[in-house]
Amino acid sequence: MMKKSKLLSLMLAVVMLMLVAAGCSDSNSEVSVGIVLPTKDEPRWVQDEQRFKDALKGTDYTTEILFSQGSSAKEKENVETLINKGIDVLIICPQDGDAAAAAVEAAKKDDITVIAYDRLITNTDAVDYYVTFDSLAVGAAQGQYLIDNAKGSNTPLYLYAGAASDNNAFLFFEGAWKVLQPKIADGTFKIANSSEAEALKDKAELSRDELSKIIGQVTTNWDANEAKNKAQTHLTAAMADLKGDVAILAPNDGTARSIADVFGSDSAVSSYLVTGQDAEKASIQYVIDGKQSMTVFKDVRTLVKDAMGMAVEILDEKKPETTGSYDNGNVEVKAKQTNVIVVNKDNVKKELIDSDYYKADDFTGLE
Ligand code: BGC
Numbered sequence: 001m002m003k004k005s006k007l008l009s010l011m012l013a014v015v016m017l018m019l020v021a022a023g024c025s026d027s028n029s030e031v032s033v034g035i036v037l038p039t040k041d042e043p044r045w046v047q048d049e050q051r052f053k054d055a056l057k058g059t060d061y062t063t064e065i066l067f068s069q070g071s072s073a074k075e076k077e078n079v080e081t082l083i084n085k086g087i088d089v090l091i092i093c094p095q096d097g098d099a100a101a102a103a104v105e106a107a108k109k110d111d112i113t114v115i116a117y118d119r120l121i122t123n124t125d126a127v128d129y130y131v132t133f134d135s136l137a138v139g140a141a142q143g144q145y146l147i148d149n150a151k152g153s154n155t156p157l158y159l160y161a162g163a164a165s166d167n168n169a170f171l172f173f174e175g176a177w178k179v180l181q182p183k184i185a186d187g188t189f190k191i192a193n194s195s196e197a198e199a200l201k202d203k204a205e206l207s208r209d210e211l212s213k214i215i216g217q218v219t220t221n222w223d224a225n226e227a228k229n230k231a232q233t234h235l236t237a238a239m240a241d242l243k244g245d246v247a248i249l250a251p252n253d254g255t256a257r258s259i260a261d262v263f264g265s266d267s268a269v270s271s272y273l274v275t276g277q278d279a280e281k282a283s284i285q286y287v288i289d290g291k292q293s294m295t296v297f298k299d300v301r302t303l304v305k306d307a308m309g310m311a312v313e314i315l316d317e318k319k320p321e322t323t324g325s326y327d328n329g330n331v332e333v334k335a336k337q338t339n340v341i342v343v344n345k346d347n348v349k350k351e352l353i354d355s356d357y358y359k360a361d362d363f364t365g366l367e
Pocket residue numbers: 042044118119162166168169222252253277278
């Protein structure tokens with residue numbers, strides 16, 4: 001028979017071993033899917049984080065979400081952190097499409113499958129898949145809205161674009177330009193704020209370089225403040241014939257609201273149409289209040305579902321389903337694409353409240 005004291009110390013040793021083992025497995029705990037998002041400073045990406053969390057509730061996938069806060073260096077650091085945690089799949093929305101190449105090349109070296117999320121990573125072969133909305137359709141919907149709602153001819157058209165470091169900014173602008181250009185050519189609109197666009201106004205199809213020239217001039221850098229400053233500068237320079245009833249191509253909701261505030265407070269602007277995208281809560285309120293004309297609703301739940309679905313298939317060693325491909329300047333990246341929905345005052349309730357995207361009591365004045 002073992003002595004009581006010996007038995008006790010043996011039990012103690014076993015318990016201690018278990019604790020150590022538990023501690024170890026904790027600190028080494030493997031993350032299978034790493035997610036890197038661009039910034040917490042825009043509601044769009046905070047929402048993506050929340051939608052990822054919602055989608056992962058009740059599942060046992062181990063994931064970790066890190067934000068790059070507008071810095072490609074921080075983004076690279078995030079990717080390295082996740083590589084060290086043993087991820088098998090990286091879902092990444094790049095801050096800067098070109099600069100992210102180095103980060104995903106490091107992941108690829110470690111046999112990690114890379115999924116570009118919403119924004120394409122450009123000029124590298126180290127990206128396996130792309131889940132995205134139809135970004136050309138986003139721009140086309142914005143342009144078409146202005147065409148359908150502008151009255152008369154010679155309506156001053158103010159053009160704004162996203163950040164040149166984001167491939168989507170090109171797709172949005174290209175989609176919008178394709179529908180707007182014939183209406184500039186036929187005198188429905190006159191360009192109010194871009195000499196580069198003015199110089200190219202007879203061309204329906206713009207090359208990447210031509211798009212770059214216009215975007216370089218009217219970029220907001222996806223920054224609401226920069227958008228506001230640019231809009232102020234443009235209105236200060238504008239003569240009376242560039243005021244009155246105007247149309248504004250604003251690339252997303254954050255920039256649309258600040259541009260709308262500037263145009264709304266100029267007494268020589270009698271009315272303005274302004275586009276947006278993302279269906280951010282603040283913009284839905286603006287749409288209800290008649291301060292923003294439309295937004296393009298990109299249902300993030302679908303994008304998250306597609307990205308996670310793809311990641312799980314990869315973990316299960318299956319081949320993910322794709323619907324097309326995107327040329328990233330180096331390779332054709334297999335892509336899964338989601339449609340978008342145009343939202344204005346008339347269908348805001350149906351598309352965003354009845355679909356359970358937002359709660360009715362998040363807003364005032366909703367009919
Ligand atoms: C996204 C938009 C977003 C913008 C600014 C784009 O790449 O597709 O939804 O508004 O970036 O963050």
